[in-house]
Amino acid sequence: PFWEVLLLTGMRVGEGLALQVSDYDPRQRTLNIERTISTAEGRSTRDRVGVPKTPSSIRKVPLTEAAQAAVERWLATREQMRLEAGNAWQDGGWKSKPTFPAEQFSQLEQTRPRGR
Numbered sequence: 001p002f003w004e005v006l007l008l009t010g011m012r013v014g015e016g017l018a019l020q021v022s023d024y025d026p027r028q029r030t031l032n033i034e035r036t037i038s039t040a041e042g043r044s045t046r047d048r049v050g051v052p053k054t055p056s057s058i059r060k061v062p063l064t065e066a067a068q069a070a071v072e073r074w075l076a077t078r079e080q081m082r083l084e085a086g087n088a089w090q091d092g093g094w095k096s097k098p099t100f101p102a103e104q105f106s107q108l109e110q111t112r113p114r115g116r
Contacts, residue, residue: 001077004074009063009067036052
């Protein structure tokens, strides 16, 4: 569901990874983009969470029906992972809890194409 949400909304990967459950408004069918995770080398994940580079990147993303359904599946998947993990569940090492589990951020970085 994560990649589907990105494709259906046009969000950047870092924006999607930094989303919090509270950024989702099911009544308004929007996602609030207020944070991003950068991929700067040599920094911990805690240091990577920040505000987007430009003020115009802070925005409300409207969701189509398909995008909202993908967000709902994403949240259901996250909840299932949390239940399976029990007390071992960790949302991340920073104060704000991301929607996308932090351990999968490491896996994502390993598979991400390098070079520009």
